[in-house]
Amino acid sequence: MKNKTILVTGGLGFIGSHITEELLDNNNVIVIDNLSTGKLSNLINPNHENLELIQKDLQSVDLNSILNDVDYVFHLAAMASVPLSVEKPVTCNLENVAATVNLLNACVKNDVEKVVFSSSSAVYGENKNMPLKETELPMPTSPYAASKACCELYLKSFYESYGLNYVALRYFNVFGPKQDKNSQYAAVIPNFISAILENDQPVIYGDGEQTRDFVFVRDVAKANINACKADYNGIVNIACGKRITINELFSIIKKTLNTDIDVRYLPERLGDIKHSQADISNMEHINLKIDPNDFEKNLSETVNWFKDNL
Structure with missing residues (x-):
């Protein structure tokens, strides 16, 4: 344009x-x-x-x-x-x-x-x-x-x-660079990253088997x-048209940040949607195609942005 x-x-x-x-x-x-x-x-x-x-x-x-x-x-x-x-x-x-x-x-x-x-x-x-x-x-x-x-x-x-x-x-x-950890948009990703960078224990509500389409x-x-x-x-x-569990998401972020910090589970929050995936x-x-295989690369870029800017 x-x-x-x-x-x-x-x-x-x-x-x-x-x-x-x-x-x-x-x-x-x-x-x-x-x-x-x-x-x-x-x-x-x-x-x-x-x-x-x-x-x-x-x-x-x-x-x-x-x-x-x-x-x-x-x-x-x-x-x-x-x-x-x-x-x-x-x-x-x-x-x-x-x-x-x-x-x-x-x-x-x-x-x-x-x-x-x-x-x-x-x-x-x-x-x-x-x-x-x-x-x-x-x-x-x-x-x-x-x-x-x-x-x-x-x-x-x-x-x-x-x-x-x-x-x-x-x-x-x-998700991505410039996201506020208090944002309503997929806040789980910046919350995981910022907690680990601040040497705090990230929180998952429920069993972590809920899925999201990022x-x-x-x-x-x-x-x-x-x-x-x-x-x-x-x-x-x-x-992306592909679901990932919150447990899988945390595992990728934990590996990317090379940390031993583990997640803390709290009771499921009332009103939280269990599963989400788009057609x-x-x-x-x-004329838009999104490659779901780019997820880990994009997540790594997001992690690096938080490391530089938090």
Whole structure:
């Protein structure tokens, strides 16, 4: 993608900053981020000549003036915390749903070509029909998950009503450099790594035989850009399509860090999903292939980033 004007909401966050970095050299990029979870340090050069940074809340800016010459929108800004959404469901609705509807409305008024929306596998809830297909009925178990499912419906309705092109990407367990150990995205990986580096004992809730489908953050960034360029409207799972147990995950991290520290098991947490795996057939619509065999290499890169930055 070259010579475009692009808006990235939440562009200083874990995933958003990787997308921003991919776009900056060849495009004009506008980032809106209120720094609630994003960091200026997530960008290599926050003073890049192609970057316009608006450090405000999405709901407090004049979207019509910002979107006047924008070609594409990558929408990542959101309350991403499941526990916080349970504590503050009304705020979650305002920040995730109402803000998204306002953004989509401004996109229509300003003839934006396409919106790529960051959704979540959380919309599947406790669905046990593995691997999970995008056609499954959403079963959200938190206000956060419900907000993502609601936004997906609004995206489809704006496509049907106004012709606003979109792709909603349902991320599974994202990991990689720049991830905050307190993040809601696959927090188990940074928690394992940081605990070991701090000479502490990592914790596994339950027996560790629960499974997750992990995906590297740079593959997620590539998915966003591919989705933007693809002639496709709809929902796409973003994952490797392969499950790994939490015990296996810890074993790999332990070996990578060459440590004798062992894990501590605590009782299973109420509400935790036992198994998760994506059907990745729809990724062909955005010309994306992810090699699950790269997992250990990508995990090693993540470990090294934490060693350098923790």
